Amino acid sequence: MKKIISGNKYSNDHLIYEILVIIFTTLSVVDLAIASMVCKSWNLASRSPKLWKKLDLSILSLKGMNEPLRPFAWMDQYSSQKITQFLKYTSSLSGGTISCIIFNYNVYLRDMHLISIAERTPNLKRLVLPISGNISKIGIETALRSWRGLKSITITSMVHYINLFDAIEKYCTNIVCLKFTYCFEQDHAKSLVKYTPNLKVLSIRSMRVNMRGLCYVLNNLEHLKVVNLRHSIILDKFDDELRIYSIFDVLSRVNISCKIIVCQRRSCLRCKNENMRNSRRLSNGSLEEIWREDEIICLAH
Amino acid sequence: MAQEASSSTSSKTISLKTGDGEIFEIEASAAKQMKTVQRLIDDLGDDITIPLHNVFSKELPKIIEYYKKDITGEITKDFEAEFVKDLNDDEVKVLFLAANYLDANKLFEFLSQNIADRLESKSVEYVRKYFGVENDFTPEEESKLREERAWSFRGIKEDE
Numbered sequence: 045m046k047k048i049i050s051g052n053k054y055s056n057d058h059l060i061y062e063i064l065v066i067i068f069t070t071l072s073v074v075d076l077a078i079a080s081m082v083c084k085s086w087n088l089a090s091r092s093p094k095l096w097k098k099l100d101l102s103i104l105s106l107k108g109m110n111e112p113l114r115p116f117a118w119m120d121q122y123s124s125q126k127i128t129q130f131l132k133y134t135s136s137l138s139g140g141t142i143s144c145i146i147f148n149y150n151v152y153l154r155d156m157h158l159i160s161i162a163e164r165t166p167n168l169k170r171l172v173l174p175i176s177g178n179i180s181k182i183g184i185e186t187a188l189r190s191w192r193g194l195k196s197i198t199i200t201s202m203v204h205y206i207n208l209f210d211a212i213e214k215y216c217t218n219i220v221c222l223k224f225t226y227c228f229e230q231d232h233a234k235s236l237v238k239y240t241p242n243l244k245v246l247s248i249r250s251m252r253v254n255m256r257g258l259c260y261v262l263n264n265l266e267h268l269k270v271v272n273l274r275h276s277i278i279l280d281k282f283d284d285e286l287r288i289y290s291i292f293d294v295l296s297r298v299n300i301s302c303k304i305i306v307c308q309r310r311s312c313l314r315c316k317n318e319n320m321r322n323s324r325r326l327s328n329g330s331l332e333e334i335w336r337e338d339e340i341i342c343l344a345h
Numbered sequence: 346m347a348q349e350a351s352s353s354t355s356s357k358t359i360s361l362k363t364g365d366g367e368i369f370e371i372e373a374s375a376a377k378q379m380k381t382v383q384r385l386i387d388d389l390g391d392d393i394t395i396p397l398h399n400v401f402s403k404e405l406p407k408i409i410e411y412y413k414k415d416i417t418g419e420i421t422k423d424f425e426a427e428f429v430k431d432l433n434d435d436e437v438k439v440l441f442l443a444a445n446y447l448d449a450n451k452l453f454e455f456l457s458q459n460i461a462d463r464l465e466s467k468s469v470e471y472v473r474k475y476f477g478v479e480n481d482f483t484p485e486e487e488s489k490l491r492e493e494r495a496w497s498f499r500g501i502k503e504d505e
Contacts, residue, residue, distance in 0.1 A: 078468070079472065082476075082478055083480055084481050086478070
């Protein structure tokens, strides 16, 4: 914290700027946008690059007011337009420094949202997609064309993986971290090996994982350092018979040097949460937790 | 407070004089946390009453209370909640500016978080009033902002 004792106006302005930036660091993005409209010096402080490394829309209000509680939220045209305006305004405050975007889990994401924010965030390294939305092939391609430096994605079922990986093939050669949130099949595995050969970190926790797909990535992604399989069910179908496998079945079929994360009762996040949860909790709650949590720190938020 | 015969500074007290002429005592180790005070001690010596022109008798006791707890390592979330519970918005602001003047980092950061909490989910007008800030945008700039402001999330389906 800089300290200036002299009384002239210039040093007072500098002081105000620094103090305001400190106060602003704890504000949610919505409150920060409000702060930027109070007066000119606040507007200036709200543009500090320190405040804009991450655009976190998953928490719109720290007190939980007006938070959309279910997927497909704010789908109507009026709300969608408001979201676009908001994204444009906040990205203009950021001056293009945003390196991580976390969309709100429940808010419905459209092409125009994705494209307008992508145009204004050329330095993006990490993208966390929401659970609901309608992103077309052109939408994801246009967005990734602006995000060539992208390194890390949390993938949800909202974008068809074929469109996503086609776009990755064209524009994003630096993907090193991926998190899946719905299931992991052989086709996903093939896409990974083909389009993200430099992958180092993969999280496919808490979901159905196809046995052959898993072995395929473990054997063919040379740079893989860690795979999170905590609480996942590994299964496959042979001759119409569904079989479940253990991690040891997997390890006996592959030759790997990467680290695999599995559930170790005491330190496991999900087991801990399970104990605290009551049995009537909606499954949506836990789906959002799957999206949010991860034992791999760079994939959690 | 009694001073030890030995020269250890841990029990030495420093006298602080506020802008309105009142004198308060703090322990030397607490004074170390307030960099402005420490600088003055380094310049003037620790036997002299340190003058603090911009801090007044209303807020200094609260600050001393905070750092008394801090040097014993007892600052907990409960203590912090209790500390700000009965303070109104103006009192928090005054404490905050005093902490800034004294360069008391820990208190400063705690209070800035508290101010941010008080501003949360409030409107632009409320924030201006709270800080006593004048709207210095020109009418053109203001109307441009009002357009962009239409996106406010407070009740996204209703009018503001």
